[in-house]
Amino acid sequence: MEAILYICHGSRVKEASAQAIDFIKVCMEAQPNAIQEYCFLELETPTIKEAYERCIQQGATRIIAIPVLLLTAVHAKYDIPVILNKMKQRYPNVVLKYGRPIGVSEKMVDILVERLEETNEKVTEDSLVLLVGRGSSDPDVKRDLGQIADLLRNRLPKSKVEECYLTAASPSFAEALDIAENSQSNQIFIIPYLLFTGILMQSIQSSLKKIQKKGEQQIILCRYLGYHPKIEQAISERIHEVSGEEAYVSNYA
Secondary structure (H helix, E strand, O other), X not given: OEEEEEEEOOOOOHHHHHHHHHHHHHHHHOOOOOEEEEEEOOOOOOEHHHHHHHHHHOOOOEEEEEEOOOOOOHHHHHHHHHXXXXXXXXXXXXXXXXXXXXXXXXXXXXXXXXXXXXXXXOOOOOEEEEEEEOOOOOHHHHHHHHHHHHHHHHHOOOOEEEEEEOOOOOOEHHHHHHHHHOOOOOEEEEEEEOOOOOHHHHHHHHHHHHHHOOOOOEEEEOOXXXXXXXXXXXXXXXXXXXXXXXXXXXXXX
């Protein structure tokens, strides 16, 4: 029997974990598998080990593990596989298949455009759009977010789009804000490239409160990505890549 194991990052902010769980439950409804479990890499329970064993206790002979992560980085390439390999060694008769993170796609850019549009402020040639990623020491993160920024530039050919990072990569969000403040742009749109709320989202909000009191520029903070129907679709596609299936129907409402 085939099980699906959804692996989320985890957060110290309870609201973030609750958002993750609610969305994964929606993803589960789109799949026919009788055995489906969610878990967290860190900071929250159930752990990967606990959820993996729950799958086996329910009769799973094959487990598809899907990292519910935006980009390919150390968590997806090392941290999660290390834990999964230990579980594979403990249960060698259970087939384990590991999927890809959400990654770079036009679907993600569709969401970014939607986040801009819902501000009800028009993005013009005098606007600057800052795409704010989590950041990582892994160069693949900069490569992937750079590709997403390029796709967004294609959608907004008359506006300036720059990417920056909250941690462990440059330019930092603080550096990008300094540049934005000294630019000729009369509007600065901030798009957090984050799945849900949490410490990093709170950090963005705190930084913006400080500068909004100083300048004459209009600073517009967009919503974080949130668990969007197109993200659900991307996760379903990752599941089908591993299982070899092609059909997909969204149950997200």
